Amino acid sequence: MIKAVTGTRDILPVDISKWKFVENLIQKKMQSFNYKEIRTPVFEETALFHRGIGEATDIVSKEMYTFLDKGQTSLTLRPEMTAAVVRAFIEHSLSAKQNLNKLYYIAPMFRQERPQAGRLRQFHQFGAEALGSSSPQLDSEMIIIAFDILNSLGLKNLTVKINSLGVPASRENYKNILKEFLSDKLHLLSEESKKRYETNILRIFDSKEETDRKALAEAPLLTDYLDTESLSHFETVQKLLTNANIPFEVDPKLVRGLDYYTETTFEIVSGSVGSQSALCGGGRYDLLIEQLGGKSSPGVGFAAGIERILLACENENCLNIPEEKLDLYIIRLDNNLTDKVFDLVLYFRRKNIAVEFDCLARSVKAQMREANRLNTSYTLFVGGGEYSNGEVILKNMFDGAQENIDMCQLDYILKKLQSGVVNASEKT
């Protein structure tokens, strides 16, 4: 049997309503914050991610789905969206049309990691990018959008963590200070962290190892070495978040795994999923656009994992999706009326009524059971003596009331279906 590839999942009809619910909520929120949707190809030239995300990151160095196409061009299934959005932004000169571009997306991403709770190889993210302004208001806006969406879903067990990485100059300065602090503690660090000491020293703060944590307990903090501009930017972000009632905490040890971040970074963590607890992460990336060949321009954004959010919702039992309904089920009383039933079904379907009927030649009782299972509002019986008299029987499945209706008055049935119940066109 051929099965779905490791780390990929089918989203079956039973689960689609949850996805649509979440997607609709995201779209509404994004619209109210005036973000416009952007869709980019699922694969890009590999070089984009190497330059955008950073060669040294785990994502680029060991997690990408990279392959050669028939023209020997190296392509990669996108592992994240920001680089792709920035590429499109530069390619289409979006900055020339509008000084500030506010974009959002809901899209699949690909990373070849070992699957785990809340971690798949094809997974879905939604996110936003605001390109063209360095205002701290946008840093805050990102956190507010993300938090509001999670909050609207009913998630409770959330922690918002923020930090500032400052500008590269102050960060380099800090790295040296940290290096000196750790120089006589190297023997206390884990193997991984010893490597990081050389390659990307800030990432040592990400370690879960007890020994690393102990060694870092008294470490100097990045936030103490920010220049005055970064500091005031960061303070403004915090003030705006406080005014917006976002329950955040400053975590000076929050460093992110992508190289492009500057100034504000943030993460929203849930206590309701497994160990992959980050539902959302983001921050400012004022150097990325220039780095990818665009005119120097600031940007800020975030991405959130939809599977993780759904997992959290499931564990907190906070998604109340209304059950699926059918407007009408047409029941065939006589087996020689299959074509008549088919005509009637089509008549109502073309009026945007959700209708079903039996294609399996089943008994009336079986048809009724099916109608009940489909949660239909009405059933329509076609056949027998009533049919000879030019009538059909309409049954209200809620109270069981039945009435005979002349077949010349189908519009009477139509009105009933349209008034009382949610019809197909509104259900999406």
Added chain:
RNA sequence: GUGAGCGUAGCUCAGUUUGGUUAGAGCAUCAGGUUGUGGCCCUGAGGGUCGUGGGUUCAAGUCCCAUCGCUCACCCCA
């Protein structure tokens, strides 16, 4: 890449410790209980190469080895 746990019906799982008839249950499906009427209830039916391959044995779902898959954790990140 590393470690641990788990693979029995469409789903959730008993049965494996101590090998022994034809491998079970609940849910779901189908049929019947009204020559034309749902939910509840009752009766019955279908559905399994016990993940796969090999080994031990008179005998393997059960013991051994290998292999594949899934899950969780490390790692990393959304």
